[in-house]
Amino acid sequence: MQPGTDLPATAPTRSNPIPTTSNPGASPLAATAPGQLRVIKRNGTVVAFEDSKVSVAITKAFLAVEGGTAAASSRIHETVAKLTEQVVATFKRRMPSGGTIHIEDIQDQVELALMRAGEHKIARDYVIYREARAQERAAKAALSPESQQAAERINVVQADGSRSPLDIERVRTIVAEACEGLADVSEAAIIDEALRNLYDGVAAEEVSTALVITARTLIEQEPNYSYAAARLLLDNLRAEGLSFMGVAELATQQDMTIHYPAALKAFIKRGIELELLAPDLQDFDLEELGSALLPERDLQFSYLGLQTLYDRYFIHSDNTRFELPQIFFMRVAMGLAAREEAKNARAIEFYRLLSSFDYMSSTPTLFNAGTLRPQLSSCYLTTVPDDLFGIYGAIQDNAMLSKFAGGLGNDWTPVRALGAYIKGTNGKSQGIVPFLKVVNDTAVAVNQGGKRKGAVCAYLETWHMDIEEFLELRKNTGDDRRRTHDMNTANWIPDLFMKRVFDDGDWTLFSPNDVPDLHDLYGKAFEERYQQYEAMAASGELKLHKTLKAQSLWRKMLGMIFETGHPWMTFKDPCNLRSPQQHCGVVHSSNLCTEITLNTSADEIAVCNLGSVNLPQHIENGVLNLDKLRSTIRTAIRMLDNVIDINYYSVPQAEQSNFRHRPIGMGVMGFQDALYKLDVAYGSDQAVSFADQSMEAISYYAIEASSELAEERGSYSSYEGSLWSQGIFPHDSLDLLIQHRGEDYIQVNRDQSMDWAPLKAKVAANGMRNSNVMAIAPTATIANITGVSQSIEPTYQNLYVKSNLSGEFTVVNPYLVKDLKARGLWDKVMVNDLKYYDGSVQAIDRIPDDLKAKYATAFEVEPRWLVDSASRRQKWIDQAQSLNLYINNASGKKLDVTYRMAWFNGLKTTYYLRSLAATGTEKSTVESGKLNAVSSGSATPQPAPVPQACSLDDPDCEACQ
Structure with a gap:
């Protein structure tokens, strides 16, 4: 029996009333409503008071005792309605101008009303249940005698060199906050293990x-520990940021309702x-x-x-991060709303969308919004001209x-080939390769402000x-100068090449x-002109050809992508024939991550601004x-514009091109x-x-939102x-x-x-x-931030260690764990099996077939499913999508068929x-008694030396996030 589960049922010390913050459920442009009631939860977060939650809690209490029979249903419904009205009326009578109520006060009133x-x-x-839950919480937080003794022996050296006893009560408070509301997470387990490693x-x-x-x-034992770890990390962030700004030395999550506005x-x-x-x-x-900041949204983060x-986004000075999560989202929102007429209201609207994780702007926008140089765009596409001044000018533009x-993304097609005649010197060209070597070294030298690789x-x-x-170019053998x-x-x-x-x-x-002229031709015009040149070559009119x-x-081409992952x-042809802008230019290339298809020329560097809708939300x-x-899309399109x-x-x-055409690229993540x-x-x-259906809806609403903006602000100039x-939409362009x-x-x-x-x-x-x-970017980093799967990618592995510039992180599939728990299959043996089989469930006998199909990993999904889904999406997208192809036991035949x-x-x-690749999943564990102990898993042998073309967190991939 669990009555009242929507109203948490343990009773730590009540907090004093905390000043009201804005209602997260209100209209994006509405100010905080007068007379609003708020609820202080046990972890200190403040949320809107909802009558429905009181009703649900009382209904659960009745159902737990009387059951859900038809005879009882009518009485329960009527009684609950009356009791809910009484409880709500009590608080509105006490606080007619609005205010805050502790969760325990609400539960007390429910008891009294009953x-x-x-x-x-x-x-x-109901009373018995509340008491039982209180005892469960107390038992969960209870330390072992050994830990109590260990804590008493530890003295802590403060920043000023002074020593003081370990404040075990504050440790317990912080850990309790971190575990609040998380199923199957033990406060005592965290504290006991941590104390074993302190001195x-x-x-x-x-x-x-x-x-x-x-x-x-x-985390590998229980995915919810990822949220607990994040909340414990928040304590470090608060200490670092609040003290730097002179707001407070230490603060709990509960305190942030007061501190965030000042911060x-x-x-x-x-x-x-x-x-x-x-x-x-x-x-x-x-x-x-400040009053619109929602401290409870700090609790959404995974570690x-x-x-x-x-590590990589918060504003810092002398390596001290003084930006906190909700301030970060508000700073980005303010940067994007700076030129809005109602900029305060729009900033709150943008903040609420970003901090909800329903949508996330791309990394450059998150890095630079609200800063002195707000370079917010993700992608730049250039065409390199066929002269020395233009070539080095293009390399300078890259830098x-x-x-x-x-x-x-650089289009190098116009630059003459090796052996071509140069009239100005009466010599022969060295081709594009020596220049590409310079481009390569420029990308290494100019590394995006030190935040990421060029x-x-x-x-x-x-x-x-x-x-x-x-x-x-990407081979590891041969002349390294080339x-x-x-x-x-x-x-x-x-297309003509593929036909051949x-x-x-x-x-x-x-x-x-x-x-x-071949550079600017496509479709039938390209085919006709190419065939004319072939005839000229055959007749000897064109000397340099092969x-x-x-x-x-x-x-x-297949062999090189097999060996090196490139090119x-x-x-070319579908990018141009389906381009809305073919009346005023040609798409000569895509971008770094192959999702942008915009025109380029000597006068225009194409620019695209990206963000992604979080689909599972x-x-x-x-x-x-x-x-x-x-x-979501209506607000997101406005932000991108x-x-x-x-x-x-x-x-x-770049400025000329962007203002003329105003392209944006809204994508999805978490598919x-x-x-x-x-x-x-x-x-x-x-x-x-x-x-197909989800992308159709996204396309519809994105086009609708852009058209509504045109009504407000005017159409783009071209x-x-x-x-x-002409009334030709992306699906019509097929x-x-x-x-x-x-x-x-x-x-x-x-x-x-x-x-x-x-x-x-x-x-x-x-x-x-x-x-x-629209354009679907890889979203490697912003998907990490929001805790969802990247872009349109299938799951890499169900349990593995992810490595990126921030370190190594254990990743376990929480959906799999939830389903296995529901069937009584989640235990240490299952964790060990997942490690042994490198995150795959296919060889684990006790996992049912339906779960094996649902939790097939990327290399266990046939490539045709990836292509079929991408083809359905492409129907609705006016640009393109970053489509990674996963092929197990790759061979020439498989690659040929897939491409x-x-x-x-x-x-x-x-x-x-x-x-x-012939590498295994790393495993982290506490079983050895060492924190973050890592060992290598069994390798997966390959029939041929096929390197993994791009690590799952290749820093290069992040430029389009």
Whole structure:
């Protein structure tokens, strides 16, 4: 029997009333409502008072005693309604102007109401349950005698050198807060283990560190310890940040309801003094914004997410982080709202969206919003001209863009090939490779402000004479002067080449100075002109060329991606034929992460601004909540559009392009988590259908939001003549691709479930604010921050150690653990089995088949499911998606089939090829008595030396997050 579970039932000392904060459930633009009641929970968080929770608690108490029979149902419903009204009326009578109530006071009133109503049996059981829960909590927090004795022997050395006894009561308070509301998490287990690793004379900061590390080591046994570890880390953050700002020396999470508003004002003041923040932040109403901060949202973080923010995102001075999580989100929100007319209200709206984790801006925006140089954009695409001045100018542009955290995509196709004639010197060209070596070293030298590696990708069309040497740039053998080990490369493949591969035809390579117009042609126009050049080469009119079998070059492309992971496969014609902006330019390449498809030229450097919707946050009761999704997207599109006007542009061509076309790229993350919540396996028709339907809804609402912004702010300047202006939406543009490619070379699904006619009418009337609206980025880092699976990726492993720039983190699939617990299968033996099988459930006999299908890992999902889902999404996206392909036991045949299938299914781009490496999962444990002890798991042998092309946290991937 568990009555009243919606109202926590233990009773630590009540807090004094705490000043009211804003209501997280209110309208984004509404101020705090007068007369509002708030509830202080046991962990100190303050939330809105909800009548429904009182009703649910009382109903559960009745059902636990009387059951849910039809006869009892009517009486229970009527009685609960009356009792709820009495309890609510009591507090509204006491506090007509609003105020705060402790959770225990509410439960006391529930007991009293039950007694006064004569429901003595219900009241008696409710009291007994509360007492039992209190005893459970007390037992959970009880320390062993050994730990009590150990604590008494420990003296702590403070920062000033003084010694004082270990404050075990504060330790217990902090750990109790960290474990509040977390199932299967033991306060005593954390404290006992931490005390075993402390000693007399330990430094004060090491006490907190020991608690954090202890909780970390328990994550593999229970995923909820990740949240406990994050909350323990918060204590360190509070001590560091609040003391630096002069707000407080120490604070519990409960104290933050008072301290956060003061900390926001102190943070803005100190940040401006240190020349780290933009002075215009002080023009906001900091009192209003401070009262809008929601301290309880600190508790949403997993350990990996909070540690990532601390290490790499929070504002710092002399290596002291003085930005706290909710201040961080508010700082970003203020930066994005700085030019809004109602900037305080908009800042609160943006803050609520970001801090809810329903949507997250990209890493450059999180890094730089509200700072002196707000470089908020994620991606920059350039075309390199065929002259020495232009080439080194492009390399300088790379350096300036990389300096402020941008990821780069360079189109090198115009640069003449090795052996081509140079009129100015009467000599011959050295081709593109020596210049790419300079680009590679520039990316290493200019490392995005020291926060991340410089990241650049070079693109080359498949007909370029240097293509064969370009394919070998990432090899570890050969002349190292003609290798680029630190940059990425990608093939820009015309449809005609793929047709020749399918038809086993010949392929001719040219130098672009001999065939200059091929660079700007695509579709049927490209095919016709290319064939003319082939005839000219055959007649001897074009001297510099090379003819080979298309399949021979294709096999070399596959061989290099098999061996080095590069160059990636991206497809020129679908990127251009489906581009809304084909009336005013050509897409010459994609970006660093292959999801951006924007025009570039000598005068324009394409820019894209990214953010991602957190898909599982919009799954409720087993369905996609379309109303919530629409609301999220409307605010997100406004935030992304604001980036264009606020952004710092380090080169003029980028500013010119961005203001002319105003492209943005809204994507998704957590696709795998959404499938888990829907109880759907990634490798299934249901998953493919969900990819289709969810992306259709996102596309619909994103286009709608951009059109509504156009009505408010005006269309982008190059709108007329675009596909949008012709009523051709992304899914309609498939007709253009089919028309140019031919029906024999494409297979795409054309289903749709929403009524698009009203939206087309709206766009026809209002126009579009943004030339491009959608792009699915990898989201490696922002997915870590929000605690969900990356982008559209399947689960890598169900238990493994993730390594990135912030360290090593045990990751265990919480959905799997939940399902195994429900079936009585989660225990230490299961943990050991998952370690032994490198996070795979397939070989564990006692796991049922349905769970084996649901929790198949990335290399256990057939690549066709990845391609099918991506093809359905691509139907709705006006740009592209970062699609990693996972292939176990990769072979030439598997790669051939997979990449042909990607092109045949209408994909615009693919990203990394990931193959299983001969390395095992690391295991962390406390069984040995050593904190964070790590051992290697069994290796997974490979039939061929296939390296993993990109680690799961490749820093290069983060530029597009």
